[in-house]
Amino acid sequence: MSTTVMAAPKPREMMHLNTRSDARGWARLGVHVALILATGWLVAVSTTVLGGVLAVPAMMVAGVVQAALFAPIHETCHYTAFKSRRVNAVVGWLVALPALRNWHFYQAFHLAHHKHTQDPEHDPELSPPPPGNLPAYVGRVIGLPYWKAQLTVWARAWKGDLSAYPFIHPAAAPRVIRSIRAGSAFTVALAVAVGLVFGWAAVLLFWVGPQLLGQPVLRLYLLSEHTGCTEDSNGLTNTRTMMTVAPVRLLMWEMPYHAEHHLYPFIPFHRLRDAHALLRDRLAHIGPGYVAWHRDHIRELRRAG
Numbered sequence: 001m002s003t004t005v006m007a008a009p010k011p012r013e014m015m016h017l018n019t020r021s022d023a024r025g026w027a028r029l030g031v032h033v034a035l036i037l038a039t040g041w042l043v044a045v046s047t048t049v050l051g052g053v054l055a056v057p058a059m060m061v062a063g064v065v066q067a068a069l070f071a072p073i074h075e076t077c078h079y080t081a082f083k084s085r086r087v088n089a090v091v092g093w094l095v096a097l098p099a100l101r102n103w104h105f106y107q108a109f110h111l112a113h114h115k116h117t118q119d120p121e122h123d124p125e126l127s128p129p130p131p132g133n134l135p136a137y138v139g140r141v142i143g144l145p146y147w148k149a150q151l152t153v154w155a156r157a158w159k160g161d162l163s164a165y166p167f168i169h170p171a172a173a174p175r176v177i178r179s180i181r182a183g184s185a186f187t188v189a190l191a192v193a194v195g196l197v198f199g200w201a202a203v204l205l206f207w208v209g210p211q212l213l214g215q216p217v218l219r220l221y222l223l224s225e226h227t228g229c230t231e232d233s234n235g236l237t238n239t240r241t242m243m244t245v246a247p248v249r250l251l252m253w254e255m256p257y258h259a260e261h262h263l264y265p266f267i268p269f270h271r272l273r274d275a276h277a278l279l280r281d282r283l284a285h286i287g288p289g290y291v292a293w294h295r296d297h298i299r300e301l302r303r304a305g
Helices: 011-017 022-046 055-067 070-077 085-099 103-115 134-142 144-159 173-198 200-223 246-251 258-263 269-279 290-304
Strands: none
Touching (some): 022 055, 022 070, 022 200, 022 269, 055 200, 070 103, 085 103, 134 144, 134 290, 144 200, 173 200, 200 290
């Protein structure tokens, strides 16, 4: 953490990093798909080894990789994963499905988060606010509020009413509703087809189980991005960058450089490390790693409790 917070460079001073690359986007997506296939194979093998006792750990690993599809969802909603806006939208829509997300809904949600970062009244990521005690922290990490929220979005879209979400503009609501209906119908139809053809155990082993086990890891990741940062519009102080190992940066499409992304959301994922080199002495919150951050945060919650 820096001792002095200086002014951030103007966006025009960082535009040289605004270089989208289809090659980088497809390569990172290819790595992610390969990891999904590899961990799926691991789940399949684990069910026949030692009586299947390794199935749950294998599903956990597969779930972490699946949950990390949040990263390309996030990147494509800024249209920075690929050069084409259409390619970003199609890829983003598809990779959102396993976690019951909808790309068009999330794009509106996330852009409102960027516009109103850390504003308790208008930032949708602060509804509900970060957990203020240990039981609330555990509840958030387990992920039940997440699944309830996704299913609620589905239900409201099928009713044709998204007025509960102020970040959805009324003019855009019909398109978002159509997108959610199509995505939810496709997800359910695919799950039923897989269950009928390969058996319901396959749905549990390769999708439901991994998702339930992997989403808590993503909750831990997301909690560190803004919790404990300032509740103002200063991008140097209201967002945390986390210094972490290369495999995490690879899996999360460089999003641990989160303050850099919030300051300059037009910078593609593969240039965020370059942005960090220019900004690191100005950032107020640079975390030492996710394990260390959560260890310290849990201590704070215990003291508060």
